[in-house]
Amino acid sequence: MTEVFLASRNPKKLGEMQRILAELLPEIRVLGLDDVDPYDEPVEDAPDFDGNALLKARAGFERTGLPSLADDSGLAVDALNGMPGVLSARWSGRPKDDDRNNRLLLEQLGDVPDERRGAHFHASVAFVHAGGELVVGGDMAGRVIREPRGTGGFGYDVLFVPDDQDGALTSAEMSPEVKDAISHRGRALREIAALVVEVLQGS
Ligand SMILES: O=P(O)(O)OP(=O)(O)OP(=O)(O)OC[C@H]1O[C@@H](n2cnc3c(O)ncnc32)[C@H](O)[C@@H]1O
Numbered sequence: 268m269t270e271v272f273l274a275s276r277n278p279k280k281l282g283e284m285q286r287i288l289a290e291l292l293p294e295i296r297v298l299g300l301d302d303v304d305p306y307d308e309p310v311e312d313a314p315d316f317d318g319n320a321l322l323k324a325r326a327g328f329e330r331t332g333l334p335s336l337a338d339d340s341g342l343a344v345d346a347l348n349g350m351p352g353v354l355s356a357r358w359s360g361r362p363k364d365d366d367r368n369n370r371l372l373l374e375q376l377g378d379v380p381d382e383r384r385g386a387h388f389h390a391s392v393a394f395v396h397a398g399g400e401l402v403v404g405g406d407m408a409g410r411v412i413r414e415p416r417g418t419g420g421f422g423y424d425v426l427f428v429p430d431d432q433d434g435a436l437t438s439a440e441m442s443p444e445v446k447d448a449i450s451h452r453g454r455a456l457r458e459i460a461a462l463v464v465e466v467l468q469g470s
């Protein structure tokens with residue numbers, strides 16, 4: 268069984284990446300941080316998504332010796348000048364809490380009219396292995412609505428209506444397959460996939 272380490276503690280994110288990778292490499296085992304001996308995880312203090320993805324993937328490779336992937340992602344809201352951005356996970360403070368983050372975002376955007384509620388998700392996916400490292404990005408454009416809708420996905424999905432798919436459903440109301448097809452994470456992971464497959468099949 269081919270193994271890749273995915274340096275993430277977010278089970279929903281891990282699940283999405285596992286799903287997308289399984290399509291490309293049916294015999295793949297994706298290990299998360301909970302599946303390996305604990306190590307001191309790096310503080311996600313880089314100024315941008317690429318930097319944070321790389322520092323998580325580098326630490327993963329150094330500690331496990333396995334080809335390692337990491338995703339750093341977030342929601343960039345136009346009316347907030349691109350925030351929460353790299354601060355998305357803990358926007359309303361520690362410990363990380365998706366519902367509290369969503370409530371805070373809604374409050375902050377309370378006076379922002381519909382035509383100025385544009386936003387996009389970004390994911391940077393880094394891949395670090397014995398032969399080198401690479402980072403690629405993907406985006407999903409849309410807008411922030413005024414109350415949560417849907418039970419799928421995670422994080423800010425309940426508040427986000429992607430422009431794709433007629434701009435009707437939130438990314439929490441879409442099937443997992445549709446979200447993967449249009450999401451920031453799906454786009455970035457599919458772009459990096461050829462190299463991942465090559466490295467994993469050769470190992
Ligand atoms: O760092 P790891 O351990 O991978 O897990 P994390 O949840 O802390 O992940 P990030 O540091 O990359 O923060 C990403 C945050 O951005 C938000 N986010 C990212 N992708 C999302 C998506 O597809 N749908 C909804 N929210 C998303 C959500 O709040 C995440 O917690």
Ligand SMILES: [Mg+2]
Nearest residue numbers: 276311339356
């Ligand atoms: Mg994080």
